[in-house]
Amino acid sequence: MSIRFAILGTANIARKVGPGIQNSDHAELSGIASRSRPAAKEFAQALNIPLVFDSYEQAISSPEIDAVYIPLPPALHAEWTIRAAEAGKHVLCEKPLARNSDEVARMIAACQKNNVVLLDGVMWYHTERAARIRNLISNGHLGSLRQISSAFTFHWDSMPMENIRMHRGMGGGSLLDLGWYCVGAILSLFNEMPERVFATAQWHNHVDTRMNAILWFSQGRMASFECGFDTVRRRWIEVAGTERTLYCPDFTRPWSTETAAFTTLDGEGRQAVHSFRYVPQETCMVDAFCQLIRSHNIRHSWLELSRKTQQVCDVLDHSARTEQVVSVGESECGM
Structure with missing residues (x-):
């Protein structure tokens, strides 16, 4: 069964990663979330995404979503990674993973506590x-x-x-x-x-x-x-x-x-x-991220590399x- 993704935000990089999700044999792009509904609808129409969420909160609480991709500014990475983890969603987060090591530590702790995978967006x-x-x-x-x-x-x-x-x-x-x-x-x-x-x-x-x-x-x-x-x-x-x-x-x-x-x-x-x-x-x-999810590998070596980077x-x-x-x-x- 494919991993169902939602994207939090309509940043430019999301327009590259979105098709990457759709081209994976292990994933499907199920939703797009934005604080601007017109922006979300335009993004959804461009990539033929079925679900449009009016807020990030709706996306991470949806039972139709398994994982989120976070292309938000680095200042928002910790907040939304932690909130997604607490909602039981796996997180693919753009680089840099955060602004500093304290934020990274909190993100890792939240994901491991909630048994979800965290991976940074270095492709x-x-x-x-x-x-x-x-x-x-x-x-x-x-x-x-x-x-x-x-x-x-x-x-x-x-x-x-x-x-x-x-x-x-x-x-x-x-x-x-x-x-x-x-x-x-x-x-x-x-x-x-x-x-x-x-x-x-x-x-x-x-x-x-x-x-x-x-x-x-x-x-x-x-x-x-x-x-x-x-x-x-x-x-x-x-x-x-x-x-x-x-x-x-x-x-x-x-x-x-x-x-x-x-x-x-x-x-x-x-x-x-x-x-x-x-x-x-x-x-x-995306394929690597899905493999980590399927193998329940929440303490993988890429995450340790992110922490030390x-x-x-x-x-x-x-x-x-x-x-x-x-x-x-x-x-x-x-x-």
């Missing part, structure tokens, strides 16, 4: 390409890992103050919007928490509009990343080992809608291209605001 983790990258690294194809570097940026001509990304209280800033992907990738591939970090940022309205960061790990390994709203669109990652380098030019979302790929390169310049048939990563994420983001934010190197504390990522 690329659940693709065939990402699985192949993890397998190559864990099998030692690159040798011993030494360095991971990444960038995720896009360019605004001017900073739009009406955008939630420009308001700290709403969970804005380039770190939580873009750097979340870089931090999560670094933690999952090193399979370890950093020992200490340093970040520097440019600020506008108390929000980081650009951040550059260094993360130190055990055994002399390091990572660095850049995120920001003032540079041409980039979304690459490079993983360097003692024997080979892996480079992916578009790790968060393939540039092409036909193939997804990455390359490996040895020390003599010999290159191998690893290509995969493109599958919409929204559907890959938020923890590292908190420390990076503190480092950027104090302009100091900051110790992280924990030593294992749990992936």
Whole structure:
């Protein structure tokens, strides 16, 4: 039996994830909820969704809904995740999972108390390409890992103050919007928490509009990343080992809608291209979420990665605001 979804809100990202739910063999998009009925009706008509809810409360209390997708601003993630969990609904929540680690802890506790699955909305983790990258690294194809570097940026001509990304209280800033992907990738591939970090940022309205960061790990390994709203669109990652380098030019979302790929390169310049048939990563994420629900896996490794990604983001934010190197504390990522 398919998992019946409702979407809370009509944000732009919901127009991508909605079809991803509909294209999954394990899910059906049963409802859309909005505080604006005209917006909900328009969304429902566009995607042929049968149920229109006049409020988020109606959606989470409906017996015709099993799970909710939350594309709301980060400031609302904790409230509606907790309320959905208390109503017995599984939760697929957009990234960042919350604004800080305290909120994430409350969200996880509520979902586990009510025996429902919580998954953050990082799609690329659940693709065939990402699985192949993890397998190559864990099998030692690159040798011993030494360095991971990444960038995720896009360019605004001017900073739009009406955008939630420009308001700290709403969970804005380039770190939580873009750097979340870089931090999560670094933690999952090193399979370890950093020992200490340093970040520097440019600020506008108390929000980081650009951040550059260094993360130190055990055994002399390091990572660095850049995120920001003032540079041409980039979304690459490079993983360097003692024997080979892996480079992916578009790790968060393939540039092409036909193939997804990455390359490996040895020390003599010999290159191998690893290509995969493109599958919409929204559907890959929904399939993974449904599998967690069917297996009753409420303490899955992706949730631990989310928790630790938020923890590292908190420390990076503190480092950027104090302009100091900051110790992280924990030593294992749990992936």
